[in-house]
Amino acid sequence: MASEPSRDNASNFVNDLFQTRYREVTASAVLFGVIVGAIMNMAITYAGLKIGFTIGGSAIAAVLGFGVLRGILRRGSILETNISQTIASSINIPCSGIIFTVPVLFLLGIELSRSQFWLFTLAGVVGAVLGVAFIIPLRKQMIDIDRLRFPSALAVAAILKSPGAGPKKSLVLLLGALVAVIVFLPAALPGITTKAPLDELDDLVRREKISPAQAQRTRDIARWIEERKLPDELVERGSKLQQRINAGELKRGKLADADVLAITAYRITKGELDWSALESFSAKKPLLFGYSDLNWRLEADGETLTRRVDRDGNGQPDLILHDTEIDVGRWLGLPDYMLFVFAITPLSFGAGYLTGRAGLMVLAGGVLAFFVLNPVAYSAGWLPATTLPDEAPIAGYKLFNRPLGIGMLLGGALMGVVASLPAIREALKSISRAGQAKESADELGFNVLVSAFVLSVILLFVASFLVSGTAREEGLLGNMNPVLRNMLIALISAAWIWFAGIIIAQCTGMTDWSPISGMALITIVLILLLAGPSDVLGAVLIGVALCVAITSASDMMQDLKTGYVVGAQPKRQQLVELVSVVLGPIVAMSALWLIVEVNMRSVGKPIGPGTPTPAPQAQALEAVITGVQGGQMPYMLYTLGAVLGVLLGLGAFPGLGVLVGLSMYLPIDYILPYGLGCLANMFVAKIKGRAWAEEWGVPFCAGLIVGEAILAMVINLIILAVS
């Protein structure tokens, strides 16, 4: 008898989820979302390891869903397409967290056993569930009450609504996408490369397509292959390195590009590899045209070229218009220590427009970092005396802008949470009320979320315990019983994942950017401090859970915002995402495993420089880990930044610290076009009125975002196919 009500509940639940009056959650939407999400996940995992490129994929899934469900199958409703993009993006997004963290183990020379590989996969799955479960209760606060913009979510909603919005708006959206393709194409095409012919090397150096050093190495390699003879010192070095690897003194992952070349040379002489293996070290040339082919260069004063005009030393003035950016600062003749570069990215411009006036504060951090701090530090001699003027921006970024920015972000976010407490309390009360009153309940109840949380913390504990083992470490919790220590680490990690999830959701809500690298950095530092600096496996394991959690949390919130705009029921979106998000880490880790296996067979190194997948994002995290281990972390700068972030939030706008901090540590070349987009919104609203700016500007800028995202995806698929 006791099972009857639960059977009724289950039946009601299924009927509610798959209600038929207005198609929302359907088998075709779910299947389509799973297939698209898995394919995008695998493609982006490889692309991310190769060139550091990742995208959320909601916009692409929305366009594909639109085309397949509505166009080909002729049955999808707006909300059904929304569900398929929700599923696709939830499966795709965890790959960003995986490729940012797991490859760092290979870079550090740690080889994972099969069981460890599955434990890391488990950590990813746990992170994905935690991220979604933690952020769901904040939907009301962020979307209903604080009304964060989530620009990309608005763009996806504009696509979903386009069939009903009338032909004119659809045309404006298409026009935006077309403009994005036209503008972005010359920036993306040079990414497709082919082997550089020897007789073109000088010309390629002159055109700044390759460096003089790359050209020289290509000539050397060609000569070695032709003469079938390798330099003795290179082979000897390769032999010594191979011996050290065989003796276990050197890890393959720690090898530099030049070391891999030496080992390859040695293995060729031993007959283990073919001479063609050397060709992967030769320079590549772009197959198609790019902006740099317009040859817009600085003007040289006088006959001799100084470093101010010719930084790369190729004997002619440097380019102003590069393939992917335009150096406005050098064109205007600003001092070399000021960086004023615009990336060619319609997507950032569109996101800025959709954010509007509120996003303008993002510019403030960029201005502070690159136009106040760096120039003053350079002029006052605070940077190392060996720093050349044009190196000042990057030196300042590494020495103080980045840690201060991350600190400010944390302080600002803390202030934002404090200021939003009444709204959060009210949102939670509302969810609780709905659960008690057994209303139709638009949101998932606390019981589902609490169950997901408890299960995730237990799994996190198990994974952490099995990976870190029972060894005593010299961290803050080093002397504790290993079970208790790992339990505490799992709980602290879960709490931190919750807070980091809020930060990321706030950042994407306000600006469309998610500071994943900053949060990963804090996580690694936190765990290494707790567990001891040698517990890299444990720290990266929690890092995997966190990175997957925060990317999933921000994706969940973006999807819920899109859902809000098209009128989807949050509960249905939350349920499908909570289930489908589990697949993401499994697909990404499987793709990673495959890549590692192939690399080991072809170049003898799992991942990193010298392989087809250099994992640029993980290299940044590797620097953090070695920094913590070497005692190089500027903890006081993080603290001082956090103090400033809290104080910034004390004034009229609690989120100010988040915006200023975020833009202090993000690349200025992406902040500037974003700021331009914010200014464009204000300008259009002033000239044509706010209603016009919204009605026509939003679909156009949604088109800009979608156009660039799709083109980038297509170009990267071509790159993968060509390589």
Next chain:
Amino acid sequence: MRFLANVLVAVSICVGALGAATAYHAPLDLPDSELVGLQLAADAGLIKLDSEQTFLKAKAAEKSQMHSLREPAVRYGFQRLIGLPKEQRDRLVFDRESKVVTLNGHPLPLVPATTDGEPTRLNTEMLLALRDNKVSYVRVRAFEFSRWPGKLLFFKGVAGLLIAALCLRWLGKRELQSRKTSGDGQAPEELLEKIRDSLQQLRSKLDDSPQASLGEIRSRLSELQTMELQSFIEARTVLVARLGMAGFAEVMDRFAAAERQINRAWSAAADGVAEETSACLQRAEQLVGEALQTLQMPTSR
């Protein structure tokens, strides 16, 4: 006043950040006892030689030349140069004008941040050379409050931010107070009533001729979304002033639920599903009523 407070925020954050940027600087005018043993976090000083002749001798690694060098910075620089591998020494260049030695176009540090992969620890010889090299600060790995040269600057920034925050809060309260009393723009209650009436009209129109009016309903809902709903959202400051943050959140909870139903009605109308459109309009109407009720409720907030 608000403008001045915002200027104070901008100036204070610049000042505070500048002060913070020097947290790991160790001024070289401190006594040796406070500096010896500290680990460098960045390269310090530049190798500058007194003449091209000295440079050529350094390039040729003539150790005997060391004894004739009197200036500590030149002597230390010379010592550094002769310690470099021959392959690197061959590529060194001397700039006659600045007397700086470069390798591949980059000046060489007098004291590098790392030696043999380990962080360099300052010693008296290095300090002597760096001071002679006119270096004022070195960047070290350990923070020490008493050593921090920019602490005053940082605390000035903190004080400025605090004052600006207090001013902005006070101004905000005053502004909210005046808005509460002056009631500029359309009152939130009126907006909600207008939305409810519109929804009622749309629903009765839909009931009269379900399929025929879907297009019209969609276009009217679009207007409602961009006009009345948007105006209510923009009344946030007035509502927060009247109800407090918790009260505002309570109203917005209901209002947002209604707005989502209106959005759903729009989508259903665009997809030609009249039954769902009607049901959503009905729910939205009810939720707007609840928001209005919450708004009018006398509370102890």
